[in-house]
Amino acid sequence: xxxLARVVGLRRDFGDTRxxxxxxxxxxxxxxxxxxxxxxxxxxxxxxxxxxxxxxTAGHVELLGGPPxxxxxxxxxYVPQGLGLYADLTxxxxxxxxxxxxxxxxARLDDDLCAAVDTVVGDLSxxxxxxxxxxxxxxHAPRLLVLDEPTSGVGPLxxxxxxxxxxxTVDDGAGVLVTTHYMDEAEQCDxxxxxxxxxxxAAGTVAEVVGDDMVVEVVADDxxxxxxxxxxxxxxxxxxxxxxxVIATSPTSVRAVLGPDATLEEVPATLEEAFIAAVxxxxxxx
Amino acid sequence: xxxxxLKEMRxxxxxxxxxxxxxxxxxxxxxxxxxxxxxxxxxxRVVPVGDQVASAAQQLPEPFTVLAAxxxxxxxxxxxxxxxxxxxxxxxxxxxxVDGSELFTAQASQQAFAGIAAAxxxxxxxxxxxxxxxxxxxxxxxxxxxxxxxxxxxLITSLGVVRERQAGTLEQLAVxxxxxxxxxxxxxxxxxxxxxxxxxxxxxxGSWLFGVPFNGNPAWLxxxxxxxxxxxxxxxxxxxxxxDNQGQAIQLALMTVLPQVLLSGLIFPLSSMAAGVRWIGxxxxxxxxxxxxxxxxxxDAPLSALALPLGVLALMAVVVSTLAVWRFNTELRPAxxxxxxxxxxxxxxxxxxxxx
Numbered sequence: 001x002x003x004l005a006r007v008v009g010l011r012r013d014f015g016d017t018r019x020x021x022x023x024x025x026x027x028x029x030x031x032x033x034x035x036x037x038x039x040x041x042x043x044x045x046x047x048x049x050x051x052x053x054x055x056x057t058a059g060h061v062e063l064l065g066g067p068p069x070x071x072x073x074x075x076x077x078y079v080p081q082g083l084g085l086y087a088d089l090t091x092x093x094x095x096x097x098x099x100x101x102x103x104x105x106x107a108r109l110d111d112d113l114c115a116a117v118d119t120v121v122g123d124l125s126x127x128x129x130x131x132x133x134x135x136x137x138x139x140h141a142p143r144l145l146v147l148d149e150p151t152s153g154v155g156p157l158x159x160x161x162x163x164x165x166x167x168x169t170v171d172d173g174a175g176v177l178v179t180t181h182y183m184d185e186a187e188q189c190d191x192x193x194x195x196x197x198x199x200x201x202a203a204g205t206v207a208e209v210v211g212d213d214m215v216v217e218v219v220a221d222d223x224x225x226x227x228x229x230x231x232x233x234x235x236x237x238x239x240x241x242x243x244x245x246v247i248a249t250s251p252t253s254v255r256a257v258l259g260p261d262a263t264l265e266e267v268p269a270t271l272e273e274a275f276i277a278a279v280x281x282x283x284x285x286x
Numbered sequence: 287x288x289x290x291x292l293k294e295m296r297x298x299x300x301x302x303x304x305x306x307x308x309x310x311x312x313x314x315x316x317x318x319x320x321x322x323x324x325x326x327x328x329x330x331r332v333v334p335v336g337d338q339v340a341s342a343a344q345q346l347p348e349p350f351t352v353l354a355a356x357x358x359x360x361x362x363x364x365x366x367x368x369x370x371x372x373x374x375x376x377x378x379x380x381x382x383x384v385d386g387s388e389l390f391t392a393q394a395s396q397q398a399f400a401g402i403a404a405a406x407x408x409x410x411x412x413x414x415x416x417x418x419x420x421x422x423x424x425x426x427x428x429x430x431x432x433x434x435x436x437x438x439x440x441l442i443t444s445l446g447v448v449r450e451r452q453a454g455t456l457e458q459l460a461v462x463x464x465x466x467x468x469x470x471x472x473x474x475x476x477x478x479x480x481x482x483x484x485x486x487x488x489x490x491x492g493s494w495l496f497g498v499p500f501n502g503n504p505a506w507l508x509x510x511x512x513x514x515x516x517x518x519x520x521x522x523x524x525x526x527x528x529x530d531n532q533g534q535a536i537q538l539a540l541m542t543v544l545p546q547v548l549l550s551g552l553i554f555p556l557s558s559m560a561a562g563v564r565w566i567g568x569x570x571x572x573x574x575x576x577x578x579x580x581x582x583x584x585x586d587a588p589l590s591a592l593a594l595p596l597g598v599l600a601l602m603a604v605v606v607s608t609l610a611v612w613r614f615n616t617e618l619r620p621a622x623x624x625x626x627x628x629x630x631x632x633x634x635x636x637x638x639x640x641x642x
Contacts, residue, residue, distance in 0.1 A: 051461055074463040084458030101462040 003028055003062070004144040004175040005050055011218055012045050012057035012198075021043040021198040022059070027144065027175045032166060034076040034189030035179040036275060043179040044081065047148055047194055050177070051078060064143065074102065077142030077174075081149050083133040086245035087122035091132050094121055098136040107139030134165055147178040151185060163188055183272040194275060198275035206271055213269035216246040216254045218262055226258060233257040236280055238273070248277040303530075307537050307642070315544070321560040322549050322567075327394035329557055333369035335360045337599035339380055342408070343373055350398065364415055366591040367581065371395050386417030387584040389425045404519050407611025410531045416501075416584040424499065427492035428579030429552040431485050432572050435511070436518050436543055440480040444539040446473050452542075457616060467585045470607070474519040489583075502582035506592050510578040513599035517571045520606035527613035546572035560599050574598045 006026040020042040027033045035043045048054040050061055052068025064072040078084070080194045085094050091113070092106070099106040109117065113131060121129055130150060137145060147166070151159040163185065166176055178189065186192055192209050194202040202209045219242065220226035226244045230237040235257065236247040246254050247269070255262055269277065299306060332352045334343040340355035353369060360383040361374035370391045372383045384395045396412055403409045417424045450456040459469060492498050523543055529535035548554065549563060550572035556564050567573045578595040579588035 026497045053457060053460055070463050070465070073461050076461055078458065080454060082454030082456055082457075084455050086455055087453065098462070101464055103463075 004064055005146075005177060006060075006062040007050055008060040008062075010046065010049060010061065011057045012042075012049060012054065013057045019198050020049065020056075023198070023200055025050075025193055025200075029143065029173055029175045030170055031190040032176040032178060032188065033175065034186045034192045035195060036181065036186050036192050037195035038181060038279060039177075040197075040199055041195040043195055044148055045198075046195070047146055047177070047179065051076070051146060073271070074140075075143040077140070078136035078144040079125075079130075079133045079137045079147045079150050081144075081152065083129055085121045085129060085133055085136065088120060090126070092117040094132065095136055095139060096286045102140035104140045107135045109135055117229045127154045130154055130158070130162060131165075134162060137167070138169060141172070143174055145176045147176065149179050149181075151180070151182065159185070183270070183275065184267050186275075187271055188208070196277055196279040200280065201278045201282045202274070204220050209278075210269055210271055210274040213248075213274045215269045215273050216249060216251050216264050217267045218244045218246060218258065218264045219221050220244055220252060220258075220262075229257055230254070236276060242286075245273065247273050248280055264281055298638070301534075303534055304537065306543070311541065318529050318545070318563055318566065319548055321563040322554055324554060324558040325390055327391050327555060327558055330371055330391055330395050330398065331369045332371045333351050333360075335363065335372055335374035338375045342380070348396075349394065361415055361539050365585045365587050367577075367585075367587065373501070375561060375616065376411075380408060382410050382412045384412055384414045385585075386414040386420055387425060387580045388555065389417075389420060389422060391557065392417075392420055395470060398508060416499075421493070421496070421498075423496035425580065426552070427489070427496060427498045428583045429550070429572070429576040430492065431488045431511075431512060432550075432575035432579060433552065434484050434488050435481050435515050435575075436546055436572055438477060438484055439515055440522040440525065440542055441536070441539045443477050443519050443545060444525040444529070444535040445532050446534045447523065447526035447614075448532050454530065456617065459543050464618065465566025466611050469614050469618065470523060470611050474516075474522055477519055478515060478521075481519075482511070485511055485515075498583065500544040501586035503586075504582070506589065506596070507582040510575060510582075510596055510599055513596070513603045514571055514578075514602040517599065517606050520603065521571075521609045523610040524606065524613060525616060527610070546570045549573070551576050571599060571602050574602075 003026045008024050010020055010023045011023075023046055025033070025035075025046070035046065037043045045054065049056045050068070052061070052062065052063070052073075057159065061068060063069070064075055066072060076161075086097070089097070091109075095106045095109075110131075113128070113135065116124060116128060116132075121132060124132070134150070137147075145166070150166075151162050154162065159182075167188075170176055178185075180186055185235075187206050191204070191205055193200055194201065194209060210232070218226060218230075221242075223239050223242060223244055227237050227239060230244065230246055233256075235249050235253065238245050238247065251264055251266060254264055258264075301640060328349060330350050332343060332346060332350045334340040334352065334355040336357060337355065340552075343352050343355075346352060351372070352582060356363060356368075363369050363372040364385045367385075370385050374383070380393065382399055384392045386392050392414055394571055396414075399410050399412050414420060414492075447456065450459065489500075493500055522539065525535055525538045525542070545566065546552075547566040549559070550570050551567060552572065556567050556573070556599045558565055559567065575596040578592055578599070581592055581595070585591075
């Protein structure tokens with residue numbers, strides 16, 4: 001597969017703060033690469049350097065086979081967190097502007113969006129605005145689609161529809177780079193790059209990121225009390241129905257807190273638990 | 287209440303540029319305008335027409351400054367802007383033709399000639415050219431047209447890029463295959479049309495309501511207006527690219543508009559200003575538009591007299607437009623590893639980057 005975007009050893013400092021620290025990443029056509037990270041992990045900074053919106057302090061950026069350039073941008077679709085739409089223009093006017101800038105015909109809209117073509121974007125719900133932003137970004141059939149938290153603030157149904165669009169785009173041969181902190185969305189990506197404090201702490205498919213991580217699942221009559229005791233001992237524990245799942249630890253450590261009679265077993269970690277474990281390890285090492 | 291006061295003070299303290307403007311600007315304005323706000327005329331340039339009056343004209347007291355004599359038509363001398371007063375011998379009587387487009391200079395000339403006669407000196411007929419009744423409106427309306435263009439051009443346009451940056455759409459523009467010049471022209475074109483209509487309306491209504499004459503060639507005024515408008519719009523865009531928010535943009539725009547109101551010769555004569563302040567005036571576009579508009583509308587000035595204001599306006603338009611496109615280019619061009627210093631126009635990204 002051809003690399004549509006590639007960054008090598010990318011670094012960005014803001015004064016004494018290192019926002020991105022030696023990141024390697026590539027996106028090929030026909031795949032969805034997810035950038036996963038907590039707030040402040042450096043996802044947006046990384047994307048903005050990739051697009052040429054922000055100069056890197058060090059490292060190498062390649063967009064569609066060369067450095068970010070106006071020519072490369074012609075094949076790029078970008079939906080920023082703020083959506084990049086003109087709130088005082090109608091849907092049709094926004095789409096017409098984007099299409100004219102890229103020298104293509106205005107994007108076709110789904111039937112339900114057609115009803116809103118003459119509505120000023122500022123009057124639309126966030127979910128509809130995001131769909132319009134998608135339509136605008138896809139109007140010129142980009143080879144690379146970059147989405148910065150595209151489903152933030154959108155309900156489950158809207159998120160599902162937006163992900164359908166992402167998969168359709170990939171099926172048409174484009175590559176997609178998407179940032180998210182929703183685990184169910186991350187699981188829809190072909191590959192993940194997990195960032196913490198600007199560094200890659202895990203990368204690969206979902207299965208590779210989870211790897212052989214295990215969690216200790218505790219059966220507890222009083223979940224709240226068990227959680228309090230585990231967290232009091234400095235362990236990371238999440239409630240799961242009548243059970244508590246303890247991340248990045250061993251059964252021995254859990255028994256040391258809850259007593260030798262605690263009912264527990266080791267089970268495979270979920271992506272979210274593997275993510276928490278990876279980020280937790282990185283922060284503990286800081 | 288104290289919490290509110292404290293919060294506001296912290297916000298003001300953090301906005302360093304606004305704070306600096308609030309402290310430095312009043313002092314600066316006081317000094318500059320103190321030297322500019324003078325109605326008294328320090329010098330009246332006189333050109334004697336014909337040898338017969340040349341030697342007699344040398345006897346004229348201050349504030350007259352007598353220049354080299356000429357044989358040209360005295361009105362043409364004024365039309366070219368070579369003098370404020372041209373004295374000729376007409377029918378055996380010395381006649382002073384006074385340039386009525388320079389209101390205070392013309393009034394001072396009338397008073398000075400009356401004073402000479404009252405002191406027992408020669409009696410000189412005074413003829414006020416171009417604006418015989420010395421109407422204030424005739425002098426102000428041409429320049430006011432330019433002032434409207436400054437307001438529309440600089441003040442309103444200055445908000446354009448800031449608004450894009452605050453709405454997050456500038457980032458979207460930056461990833462589109464648009465050239466900096468495309469964005470510049472796109473930004474200024476609508477205001478260009480509106481301001482052009484404004485100019486025609488202001489000059490038309492001004493002429494109709496106040497009887498301001500239009501004696502010259504409208505083509506020269508049209509060309510000059512286009513150049514002036516391009517400069518004003520370019521200044522607005524430039525302000526927009528260096529401002530972090532709309533408040534800063536308005537403050538900076540006012541800093542360019544106010545000096546043009548007071549130092550361009552629109553209200554106070556340039557000749558009355560201290561030399562340093564006058565040179566500030568020469569750097570302002572409205573100064574040259576004012577010279578051009580008065581020259582065309584009131585004096586029917588020849589192209590040779592209009593060449594300087596037209597040339598200066600053209601130079602200003604090129605310089606300002608180039609700077610504006612360059613600034614746009616730094617905002618929109620793809621950033622590379624060599625661009626390690628954050629462009630000031632992008633500095634508002636820093637907190638968002640670090641915290642997102």
